[in-house]
Every structure is written in C-alpha cells, then in structure tokens.
Amino acid sequence: MRTALYHPDRDEISLDKVLHALSDPIRRDIARVMHEQGPRVCGQLDYPIAKSTLSHHLKVLRESGIMHTEVRGTTRVITLRREDLEARFPGLLDAVQVTAPAPEHVLSTV
Amino acid sequence: MRTALYHPDRDEISLDKVLHALSDPIRRDIARVMHEQGPRVCGQLDYPIAKSTLSHHLKVLRESGIMHTEVRGTTRVITLRREDLEARFPGLLDAVQVTAPAPEHVLSTV
DNA sequence: TTCAATGTTCTACAAGTGTAGAACATGGTG
DNA sequence: CACCATGTTCTACACTTGTAGAACATTGAA
Numbered sequence: 001m002r003t004a005l006y007h008p009d010r011d012e013i014s015l016d017k018v019l020h021a022l023s024d025p026i027r028r029d030i031a032r033v034m035h036e037q038g039p040r041v042c043g044q045l046d047y048p049i050a051k052s053t054l055s056h057h058l059k060v061l062r063e064s065g066i067m068h069t070e071v072r073g074t075t076r077v078i079t080l081r082r083e084d085l086e087a088r089f090p091g092l093l094d095a096v097q098v099t100a101p102a103p104e105h106v107l108s109t110v
Numbered sequence: 111m112r113t114a115l116y117h118p119d120r121d122e123i124s125l126d127k128v129l130h131a132l133s134d135p136i137r138r139d140i141a142r143v144m145h146e147q148g149p150r151v152c153g154q155l156d157y158p159i160a161k162s163t164l165s166h167h168l169k170v171l172r173e174s175g176i177m178h179t180e181v182r183g184t185t186r187v188i189t190l191r192r193e194d195l196e197a198r199f200p201g202l203l204d205a206v207q208v209t210a211p212a213p214e215h216v217l218s219t220v
Numbered sequence: 221t222t223c224a225a226t227g228t229t230c231t232a233c234a235a236g237t238g239t240a241g242a243a244c245a246t247g248g249t250g
Numbered sequence: 251c252a253c254c255a256t257g258t259t260c261t262a263c264a265c266t267t268g269t270a271g272a273a274c275a276t277t278g279a280a
Contacts, residue, residue: 015138015206015207016133016134016135017133019129019130019132019133019138019206020129020130020133022129023126023129023130023133024126024237024238025126026238028125041256042256042257043255043256043257049238049239049240050239050240050241051240051256051257051258052239052240052241052242052257052258052259052260053238053239053240054257055257055258055259056237056238056239056258057238058257058258059258060237071246073246073247073248073256074246074247074248074254074255074256074257075247075255075256075257076256076257076258089205089206089207090205091201091204091205092202092205092206094201094205095199095200095201095202095204095205095206096125096129096199096202096205097125097199134267134268136268151226152226152227153225153226153227159268159269159270160269160270160271161226161227161228161270162227162228162229162230162269162270162271162272163268163269163270164227165227165228165229166228166267166268166269167268168227168228169228170267181276183226183276183277183278184225184226184227184276184277184278185225185226185227185277186226186227186228
C-alpha cells in the first residue's frame, strides 16, 4: 500500500509546529545538516538513536513543513524546504542556527 | 519565605528552551505584548485561561530567559529580555513575530 | 488586625512526546 | 523466487506538558 506522504503547502506551515519541531536538538541538527550538505538519504544521518526514533523525528520535520521527502527506490531523499520557510518566516532558519554558523559563545549551549 | 526568582544569565539561555517556550501561541503572544506595550503587570494580561495556568506560562517564559520578573508590591512587572535575546540569538524575536508585525499571509496561521 | 487583591504553589489529570523493539512493507539483487 | 537493505508502522512506556481548582503567601489598605 503506497500512500502519498503528507507535506503541508507553504501557506499551511504553522509557526507553532515549526518552533516545536525545531525545539528538539536532534531535529534542529538534521535541518542544519540538510542545509549544509544538501539533500540526504536517511541512512546517511548518524545519531545515537534507534531507527524508529529517527523515523519519528523525520516525520515531525516533514509534517511541520520543514523538510520534503522523496521516495527513491528503497531509500528516501530528504530536503530542507528552505525557500518555503524563508518565504513564510523570513530569517527564522538563520536565527535558529540552521542556515547560519553558531557564534562562538553559543556553541557551549546546554 | 521570599526566595529570589530564577533568571538564567544571558550566556545560559538555551535555544532548546527558548524555542520550546515560544512554540506555545499564548506564550508567544505574551512576549509580543511585552514588546509592543512595554513592561506589563501580570493582571493586565487577558487570556481565556486560569490564573494558575497563566502563572505557569510566565514561569516557563522567565526560566527560559525570555522575560524578566520584578516583584513590586503585590504585583509583578514582567519585561521582555529583548537585548539579551538579540545578543544571544540575533533575529530570533523578529523571525518568530514577537518584535515584527506578522505579514498578511501569516495572520491566518492555524 | 481584618480584609481584599495579586500571584504562586500544590495536586491532579488527560494528552502529547521521545524513546525503542518487533514486525511489516517496499524495492533491488542474485 | 529467496534474500537483504532501507525505513515505516505498531505497540508500549516513562516523562513532560498544558490545563485548572484549591490552598497558600505577600502586600497594601481600611
């Protein structure tokens, strides 16, 4: 059963959901990696969490409108929806350090 | 028993906690009101929630470093920590529409 | 001192979240 | 076909969260 993956339209992307999605450090880092290294295959992501947990995070990122998922064979290519997010919430990706390097004094953030 | 209210130092303000705090629409609106109308007394805030719930939200905002609380008689004056937040996460308050008016197409956000 | 006003804290609860193991689905390969 | 690789979905669980009522603390005023 192939069901189409849900992606909100640009105008449906909600700030509540985006901020919630980005409040998790792993999800924020996934977004950062997608921006820094371009589209990725899920398996290329390396975090100390279970496959099912990673899948959950990717679902949150996709359903909140932060990334796009394209099925390609057995793998899935995920892409940051940079333009949609920039159009909807200008400066947000920069401000949450997804598209901007963190200033020195921020790196030690707990 | 008067215990000093906890306020994180500027350098201790964590992006995780700030984003989580701002992912709630009521808390984000409180921040917006503080910016727009200056320091407020808690009782001036008008939301359809219980006193204890409002108090909880204010605690989250204070402990995440978003606002400062000053006890003054029986009331408490709350202030947006605009400069600290701007220094720590430049552009964030604007991007989450706390210090910037929402563009037309964003007002209908669900 | 007694009373009222302002908020916080305590307690409780339903809903949501991050986590992971097991099973499943899909697609490529031999 | 059988087999493996990639990820998702199902189920479960402990923890957190937003919510509110009741009691409490503090201060100012009558």
